[in-house]
Amino acid sequence: MVWRIVKSSLQNIHKAIRMCFWNIDTIIPKHKPFLILKLPLVPFKLVTEFMDSNEIIKLSMCSHRLESFLRISKYKLKKLNVHLSDKRLQYDLTQSNICSSIFFRKGKSEKQLEPVSKMQQLCERYNGEDNTILNIDYFSSNTVLDLFKCISALFSCPSVRWNFYLDQLNTETMMHYLNLLLAEKCTGFSFMRCSLSTPLLTELMDKIPVSKRLEIGSDIPIHFKHPN
Numbered sequence: 001m002v003w004r005i006v007k008s009s010l011q012n013i014h015k016a017i018r019m020c021f022w023n024i025d026t027i028i029p030k031h032k033p034f035l036i037l038k039l040p041l042v043p044f045k046l047v048t049e050f051m052d053s054n055e056i057i058k059l060s061m062c063s064h065r066l067e068s069f070l071r072i073s074k075y076k077l078k079k080l081n082v083h084l085s086d087k088r089l090q091y092d093l094t095q096s097n098i099c100s101s102i103f104f105r106k107g108k109s110e111k112q113l114e115p116v117s118k119m120q121q122l123c124e125r126y127n128g129e130d131n132t133i134l135n136i137d138y139f140s141s142n143t144v145l146d147l148f149k150c151i152s153a154l155f156s157c158p159s160v161r162w163n164f165y166l167d168q169l170n171t172e173t174m175m176h177y178l179n180l181l182l183a184e185k186c187t188g189f190s191f192m193r194c195s196l197s198t199p200l201l202t203e204l205m206d207k208i209p210v211s212k213r214l215e216i217g218s219d220i221p222i223h224f225k226h227p228n
């Protein structure tokens with residue numbers, strides 16, 4: 001499983017790997033594994049700069065040591081959007097004008113993963129890639145924040161937004177996640193679908209500081225007016 005992930009991540013960076021050798025005329029054997037962990041930090045960063053965000057994610061799942069190197073490198077993203085409902089957790093990672101996604105499917109399993117402290121724990125749950133979407137099986141509600149901390153630690157990103165789907169997420173659960181995320185590095189929150197009552201909308205506006213972007217895509221009372 002680990003070799004399959006590494007192989008798919010390295011296929012698109014063959015030229016970058018060759019640049020890391022002192023003798024650029026050296027022929028790399030076709031079937032000999034490339035020992036990426038043997039690279040010093042600077043050549044390692046050069047190699048990973050040629051990867052897309054999904055390749056960074058897959059590489060981080062291979063070993064905790066690789067994840068540590070990637071955390072130091074801090075791969076640059078334009079924006080990171082997280083979509084949360086009761087049955088799914090999806091990350092959209094935008095690099096320039098290219099968007100890749102990670103889709104976590106929630107399901108009933110005896111192998112629920114909690115807590116998550118390193119990306120390597122997701123390796124056995126990796127379920128392949130569909131175009132630009134990585135599919136990872138199973139997550140529990142208790143791992144949502146753990147996954148966010150692990151994934152966001154790999155990237156440097158000026159815009160991090162959470163999108164809550166209120167038609168698939170009850171109010172108590174939504175407020176639980178919001179309270180936790182307000183202490184994290186998030187730049188904005190969106191609330192979509194269904195409708196917001198006057199008390200709930202007032203509470204959201206009171207909780208979310210003006211320094212963070214607030215977007216409402218849900219129905220709101222027509223005569224709503226915030227007390228302040």
